[in-house]
Amino acid sequence: MKTVTAGKPKIVPITGAGACAQAMRQINPDVVAAFPITPSTQIVEDFSAFVANGQVDTEFVTVESEHSAMSACIGASAAGGRVMTATSSAGMAYMWELLYVAASMRQPVLMSLVNRALTGPINIHCDHSDSMGARDAGWIQLYSENNQEAYDNLVMAARIAEHPDVRLPLMVCQDGFITSHSIQTMQLEDDKAVRAFVGPHKPHHSILDTDHPVTWGALDLQDYYIEHKRGQEQGMRNALRVIQEVSDDFAKTFGRHYGLFEDYRLEDADIVLVALNSAAGEIKEVIDEMRAKGEKVGLLKIRSFRPFPYAEIGKALSGASIVTVLDRSASFGAHGPLFTEITTAVYNYSPNRPLLLAHTFGLGGRELTLRHIEHIISESRICLDKGEVGNRQGLWVNVRGDKL
Amino acid sequence: MSELKNWQELPYGGVILEAGSAAKYETGSWRTWKPVTHRENCVHCLKCWEYCPEDAIVLENGRDSAGAPRKFVKEVNYYHCKGCGLCIRECPVNKEGKAVALEFVRDEV
Numbered sequence: 001m002k003t004v005t006a007g008k009p010k011i012v013p014i015t016g017a018g019a020c021a022q023a024m025r026q027i028n029p030d031v032v033a034a035f036p037i038t039p040s041t042q043i044v045e046d047f048s049a050f051v052a053n054g055q056v057d058t059e060f061v062t063v064e065s066e067h068s069a070m071s072a073c074i075g076a077s078a079a080g081g082r083v084m085t086a087t088s089s090a091g092m093a094y095m096w097e098l099l100y101v102a103a104s105m106r107q108p109v110l111m112s113l114v115n116r117a118l119t120g121p122i123n124i125h126c127d128h129s130d131s132m133g134a135r136d137a138g139w140i141q142l143y144s145e146n147n148q149e150a151y152d153n154l155v156m157a158a159r160i161a162e163h164p165d166v167r168l169p170l171m172v173c174q175d176g177f178i179t180s181h182s183i184q185t186m187q188l189e190d191d192k193a194v195r196a197f198v199g200p201h202k203p204h205h206s207i208l209d210t211d212h213p214v215t216w217g218a219l220d221l222q223d224y225y226i227e228h229k230r231g232q233e234q235g236m237r238n239a240l241r242v243i244q245e246v247s248d249d250f251a252k253t254f255g256r257h258y259g260l261f262e263d264y265r266l267e268d269a270d271i272v273l274v275a276l277n278s279a280a281g282e283i284k285e286v287i288d289e290m291r292a293k294g295e296k297v298g299l300l301k302i303r304s305f306r307p308f309p310y311a312e313i314g315k316a317l318s319g320a321s322i323v324t325v326l327d328r329s330a331s332f333g334a335h336g337p338l339f340t341e342i343t344t345a346v347y348n349y350s351p352n353r354p355l356l357l358a359h360t361f362g363l364g365g366r367e368l369t370l371r372h373i374e375h376i377i378s379e380s381r382i383c384l385d386k387g388e389v390g391n392r393q394g395l396w397v398n399v400r401g402d403k404l
Numbered sequence: 405m406s407e408l409k410n411w412q413e414l415p416y417g418g419v420i421l422e423a424g425s426a427a428k429y430e431t432g433s434w435r436t437w438k439p440v441t442h443r444e445n446c447v448h449c450l451k452c453w454e455y456c457p458e459d460a461i462v463l464e465n466g467r468d469s470a471g472a473p474r475k476f477v478k479e480v481n482y483y484h485c486k487g488c489g490l491c492i493r494e495c496p497v498n499k500e501g502k503a504v505a506l507e508f509v510r511d512e513v
Binding site: 214217218220223235 | 408412423
């Protein structure tokens with residue numbers, strides 16, 4: 001391993017993409033295979049500079065497509081390496097088939113995903129349609145509000161994904177441009193401290209171990225496929241516990257606390273907003289303003305979307321009177337994916353059964369301003385006073401031609 | 405095939421830890437037609453053995469007319485033979501049409 005500086009954490013101005021590249025440098029993975037795509041480009045760009053400068057020991061594979069990138073990652077992981085990649089939008093869509101292969105082969109490949117809209121019409125800006133579409137692929141999905149969280153999640157990623165009770169690939173999501181390209185200050189931990197926290201990688205039935213030859217990716221038919229899938233599901237169920245354990249250890253080491261979700265001023269809130277990633281920052285701002293005016297409003301920000309902590313979230317929402325869910329992706333002909341999960345959590349685990357209101361916002365990078373959030377909260381109040389959400393259900397926010 | 409295992413007993417991700425374990429997998433039940441050897445007509449050219457995708461042609465050691473050691477076709481391993489018929493197609497005795505060294509017959513279920 002390359003020698004690293006021992007020192008104190010630094011407060012640095014950095015973009016979200018730059019922060020993830022720094023985390024990758026500190027983790028020093030064995031293999032990175034990536035094909036740069038906006039807005040995740042800076043991650044790959046910065047990291048290739050680290051490789052060229054000799055700051056990491058990583059074998060950097062410049063592949064010809066994302067399909068090849070994920071294929072190379074799976075092969076390198078099966079060979080016993082710690083493997084990372086970064087992508088966005090159409091790039092991950094092109095990995096589609098391999099996302100499932102990585103998960104079902106239980107290869108703990110780590111991905112820094114910068115959320116971007118999927119094409120049609122072509123758009124490079126933020127929404128969550130890429131990761132939401134991949135939610136059934138079997139990857140752990142951690143969402144990040146800002147640079148610091150994207151960095152911290154990536155530092156924790158290896159220990160979660162490689163845990164012997166989990167062994168699943170993991171993607172750390174952050175909002176394209178809003179987080180990936182905005183410079184914010186954050187705490188960059190010491191190289192040595194991060195490397196010690198992450199720890200060495202233990203190969204698992206490596207295909208390069210010729211004394212113990214194994215076969216990965218064999219045909220699996222009616223007699224065993226479903227048993228392997230059941231084992232995969234168990235890895236995901238175990239991940240709920242492991243994510244919390246690793247997060248608790250992270251808090252002990254670096255002082256920043258993370259749960260499976262964050263509750264912001266939730267204890268006595270009548271109106272609760274639910275959101276992912278950067279929108280949570282603006283929502284907190286508005287909550288503070290409206291709290292000052294006496295409106296009891298709070299936020300539940302999801303960190304772990306896969307696995308989804310149904311019971312814990314249902315319990316956290318059991319004091320709410322209305323839960324308004326803001327989805328940054330559309331499932332055409334259905335409510336947004338976050339809303340359906342929250343509904344499941346509330347129906348099963350919130351005895352008081354709050355009203356549930358679905359909104360879609362921000363597709364293709366459409367802004368969600370503080371005024372929009374205020375409006376959403378006052379509309380939620382109206383629903384609450386009426387005792388029903390009525391025709392407000394499923395409204396899209398900040399779309400010309402619609403009211404909200 | 406050995407007794408089927410529960411999901412808890414399986415190694416992660418369908419990895420196969422034992423080299424050569426494919427030999428334990430019974431594929432003979434896939435067969436609807438089966439090759440039958442007629443050794444009296446066989447010239448032991450080993451074409452069937454060479455072409456068989458399942459390695460289901462079993463050979464035995466013997467000696468040729470000059471006394472040198474060589475392999476002879478012994479039998480078909482019906483535990484692995486899927487009944488694809490490649491051996492029937494490639495058999496040079498069959499091709500000549502005068503005799504049948506390998507015969508394809510409907511398998512009994």
